[in-house]
Amino acid sequence: MEIIVKPIGTIHSPFKTKDDISTQRNADPRGFDSIRGTLEILPAHTEGLKDIDGFSHLILLFSFHKSREEKHLVRPPYETEERGVFSSRSPHRPNFIGMTVVRLHKTKENILEVSGIDMLDGTPILDIKPYITQDLKTDISLGWMDKD
Amino acid sequence: MEIIVKPIGTIHSPFKTKDDISTQRNADPRGFDSIRGTLEILPAHTEGLKDIDGFSHLILLFSFHKSREEKHLVRPPYETEERGVFSSRSPHRPNFIGMTVVRLHKTKENILEVSGIDMLDGTPILDIKPYITQDLKTDISLGWMDKD
Numbered sequence: 001m002e003i004i005v006k007p008i009g010t011i012h013s014p015f016k017t018k019d020d021i022s023t024q025r026n027a028d029p030r031g032f033d034s035i036r037g038t039l040e041i042l043p044a045h046t047e048g049l050k051d052i053d054g055f056s057h058l059i060l061l062f063s064f065h066k067s068r069e070e071k072h073l074v075r076p077p078y079e080t081e082e083r084g085v086f087s088s089r090s091p092h093r094p095n096f097i098g099m100t101v102v103r104l105h106k107t108k109e110n111i112l113e114v115s116g117i118d119m120l121d122g123t124p125i126l127d128i129k130p131y132i133t134q135d136l137k138t139d140i141s142l143g144w145m146d147k148d
Numbered sequence: 149m150e151i152i153v154k155p156i157g158t159i160h161s162p163f164k165t166k167d168d169i170s171t172q173r174n175a176d177p178r179g180f181d182s183i184r185g186t187l188e189i190l191p192a193h194t195e196g197l198k199d200i201d202g203f204s205h206l207i208l209l210f211s212f213h214k215s216r217e218e219k220h221l222v223r224p225p226y227e228t229e230e231r232g233v234f235s236s237r238s239p240h241r242p243n244f245i246g247m248t249v250v251r252l253h254k255t256k257e258n259i260l261e262v263s264g265i266d267m268l269d270g271t272p273i274l275d276i277k278p279y280i281t282q283d284l285k286t287d288i289s290l291g292w293m294d295k296d
Contacts, residue, residue: 047220050232054291072195084198143202
């Protein structure tokens with residue numbers, strides 16, 4: 001069973017290559033909060049943006065378009081042990097789909113100004129969803145990522 | 149540009165058809181918290197589940213496999229006005245990809261017992277990611293969904 005998906009737009013980011021993203025920034029849960037970028041939605045999909053400006057945060061689904069290798073075990077930065085890919089946010093995952101929550105600042109026609117950008121310039125957007133109460137979980141355990 | 153994705157497993161849910169999900173439950177932000185289900189991961193991907201049992205919450209990406217119609221404007225339950233699909237969680241969206249955060253209760257080999265299930269039985273899973281600090285946003289505005 002194969003499912004075909006198509007980009008609905010493109011992310012414009014200050015990160016032109018993966019070397020522009022430091023592992024230090026990656027390790028900091030707030031490391032990308034100040035990073036601004038724009039989402040350029042294809043004109044064919046602009047109508048779907050109606051009412052989006054009332055939401056403070058958006059869930060972006062995107063394609064890790066530079067990833068080629070699918071791995072089941074990955075070694076995250078600063079880690080000595082290999083972790084299962086489904087317990088990581090590694091781009092080297094089956095289906096190469098990424099998910100990031102961004103803050104929405106401004107909407108003008110098919111252009112959305114956002115912050116919290118942690119993906120590369122030119123990343124294809126697969127979906128935009130409003131971040132809602134159901135997505136907010138406070139009593140969370142972080143497994144191997146919990147360093148405290 | 150087309151991207152091909154493949155299921156990594158299947159969701160077993162008490163909801164056999166969409167009529168099993170009341171609009172009342174849908175409208176309640178905690179309406180699905182108690183709904184239990186299992187994620188059955190394909191044996192080929194089981195290795196990727198290593199270390200997942202340390203996380204309390206998982207992000208599920210899945211295919212709205214019963215959706216056929218892609219709409220840019222949708223009329224959510226109890227709403228009189230049409231809303232842009234990207235400001236809604238409607239299944240009638242470009243690429244038909246859904247996202248739900250579930251609570252992980254137990255992992256045994258390729259079977260994950262979870263709660264917070266709001267999708268239909270037989271739903272194809274596209275990805276599982278750990279829910280991490282970056283996904284937790286507290287100062288949120290809910291646009292047209294804010295009824296308070």
